Amino acid sequence: MDILVLVKQVPDTEAIIRAQSDTELDIENKYSLNFFDEFAVEEALRIKEKLGSGKVAVITLGSKKAVDALRRGIAMGADEAFQIEDPALEEIDGYATAKTLAKFIESQGYDVILCGKQAIDDDSGAVGPALAQFLGIPYLTSIVELKIAADKKEARAAREIEGGTEIITCPLPALFTAQKGLNEPRIPQVAGVMKAMKAQIQKFDLKALGLSPEDIRPKTKILKFYPPGKRPPVKMIEEEFPKNVEVLVKILREQEKAI
Amino acid sequence: MDFAFTEEQEFFRQTVRDTIDRMIMPKVQELDEGEEFSFELWHEFAKLGYLGIRHPEEYGGMNIDVISQMIFYEELFRGDVGFAMTVTMQILMGTYFIGRFGTEEIKQKVLVPAIKGEKIGTICFTEDQSGSDLAGTRTTAVLEGDEWVINGTKMWITNAPTCNFCTVLATTDPSQGIKALNFFLVEEDMPGFSRGQQLKKLGSRSSVTGELVFDNVRVPKDYFLGEELGKGVQYAGEILNEVRVMTGLAACAIAKMAMDDAREYANRRITFGNPISKYQLIRSKFANFWAWYESARWYCYRCAWMIQQGLPCLTECMLAKMFATEMCLSAVDEATRIYGGNAFAMEYPSQRYFRDARFLLYGGGCHEVLQDYLGRIYLKED
């Protein structure tokens, strides 16, 4: 069974990010593998381990920093790593990303594609479904459980929905996006880390994929970035208990009309 | 001159940091307050293979470069200091002599399980009348037939309550001073080996420390760890460089944690209508710390590079350890001042850094001895 995992290096949740100008962000240099992608890598490794055979490849689209996402995948246990890098890919949207990935993946054999339910940078969650569309394969998003049938032709997954889950089956090959709860990602062993430090990353540019910058023109454009509106400073209710409770209820009802 | 980490080393640091963040950070307070060694955490951590980073592959090690080892120690000490002490004891002093001089049989019996974390090791230098003054060592080893007979009591032994084996410094001829000091392997199941009381400590409380007693412990002849007798101090000196740089980077890590934490506090604590970080006297604390921290840290890595290159660097490593430690002790003190009265409350972390940092003074040679020695060198005394 061949499993492809899409990974992305993103600013850490703790990183400071500010809008520097309308079109530029100032991002603190703290990056890590996208939170949700870890579940995807882990699930791929578990499928392979359970079946006792197969290959897990990690794929990323991006420049130098992106390599660390691949290294993390290898440190966890992935067998191969592919990087798609091209200056034309710097400013693209989910549509163009999915189209580029699709072009690369068409040339690869695969049974299962996994990725995080969204990257915690642009928070769109668009690439997974869009990629499945380009490849013409079924997909399930936000899965919290995945079982591959013994004949490797079908999968059964639990997908998160509001207030519960849906149990769904679909034929393979298929794409799944991972939600928290799917598994507990492993911490890499030092042997894996050493392997990752020395790993050969296979690189492809647009030309190698037979694409031109025209093919991946984004469909959306960011007009401007700006900081979120600051909340007014907190008003501490300083009265002693139980007076403070009365004051709060009064404010919420009369002033805020929230209740 | 190239003074940068490689991309691979940066990745290694990132991975170790992430590991410590996930595995140890959430438990730091609990570990400190528990004052017990966590076997659960130990085994969980050992599975990742880091205990083998400086040993050869054929015994399950990774044999990675010295700079990367130091990166590992620095990141490790961001987490729980007690746990980090147990880990570094296992990697460095606890297994060094065995890895270097042990017979194949000893390595299979002791080193291989130590790298897997199945056995815990330690080193025994200190006695009630000797520590940095090794010449005062009174534990004796006497050859009787095919066995060495060891007698003495060792104090302040990290991992004493938990160790499965230990490397013991003993004199083979008390009249010869440091020229007769040698190292011997002792295992916990040998008759005459016993443990004294576990010490209650000010800091690094999740590592356990205590006494070990050797009462006519008979060890096989080849449990002497060395090529020839009388070179014990020289051998110890050869690993002490690594221990000192490790200690220096531990100091850097603790200092940085304390000040980063104090930064959060300073940005949030309001007095006279402003966060205290707006006041110049508070800002100056961060500026001063920053300069000292960077100097100490990069000097430590310079020493690590010298070790890696095989250059002689005994005095450099002493300077690095001493300087980094003093920097750290000052930083953890400044951090408590930023915290004001809250530094006195056990619920805030600043007191923990303050306590934990104290161990740095004693590991790798106490500062008064180092200062005396380094002063002598600088003055070109004989």
Added chain:
Amino acid sequence: MAGIWIFVEQRDGAIRKVSMELLSGGKELASTLGEDMAAVLLGYQVGPMAEKLAKCADRVYVIDDPLFQYYSADSYGESLANMVHTYDPSVLLGGSTFMGRDLFPWLASRLATGYAADCTDITIGDDKGIIAKRPMYGGKVLADVVFPQARPQMATVRSNVFPLKSLEEAARGEIIHIEPKEDSSTIRTKVERAEKKATGKVDLTEADIVVAAGRGIKGPENFHIIEELAEVLNATVGTTRAVVDNQWRDHNDQIGKSGKIISPKLYMAFGISGAIHHTMGIDTSKVIVAVDKKPNALIFDYADYGIVGDLFQIVPALTAEFKKALSE
């Protein structure tokens, strides 16, 4: 033909609140643009809902077919793609729900058009195109997204962005029934069953009021005081990652980066320190109240009102006080 389309999401015979909000907002956008607004309703046995929608929208496109009982991109997506090709709307909006965020990116790529996810506002620009405002990097930055050429302009929008207005007085719209081209063989993903958590409560993402407790609650056995407060306020109960990681509550209840992003009218946090993972999920709440023991707790930076105190004392008192106030 142009027009604003609202993808109306229904499950189990009920229209989602966010869809009704979008119809309210869509109506205004449509009048600004001088265009029509249509509702698109897919499902099985949705007749009564279509009737209801006809009172709110200028047109209602309906597919009512057994194959559409459960959502799948293979059915919903393919049909919507065909409908868009036929009628050519300029804007297509849906709720930022699990379904919306599953369907829209697939459909957008199928239609070779742009898509903005999880928006917190939709406005009209000078060029009559829409401007989709959306948080990025967990809300640290906002971005205005535009769609230079491709149509329709597609976006999913959070709950509580557009105020719910009564639209029922509007003229009766036309219901247009569409025959699906799909048959059961083209639908590859098959829903075996849905497992609902029997809370009977509105989902966190749609709730008007959310009350949550963090590690300060000390154990799962103490959550009843939060439940009791929620009961009085008709609120939904949420929690933090630390609590879920300790297995005190189900992941479904988790608010934050790795849980749910909420934007209620009132959010009350008890014993929650305010780690960034959590605050990223509450940023767009209208009013935030925080109660914590530590005066320096980060959560107070995000709150509108704060009380330093013991939640075990304050929560029951709040429950009693609200009960009293609401019965007056």
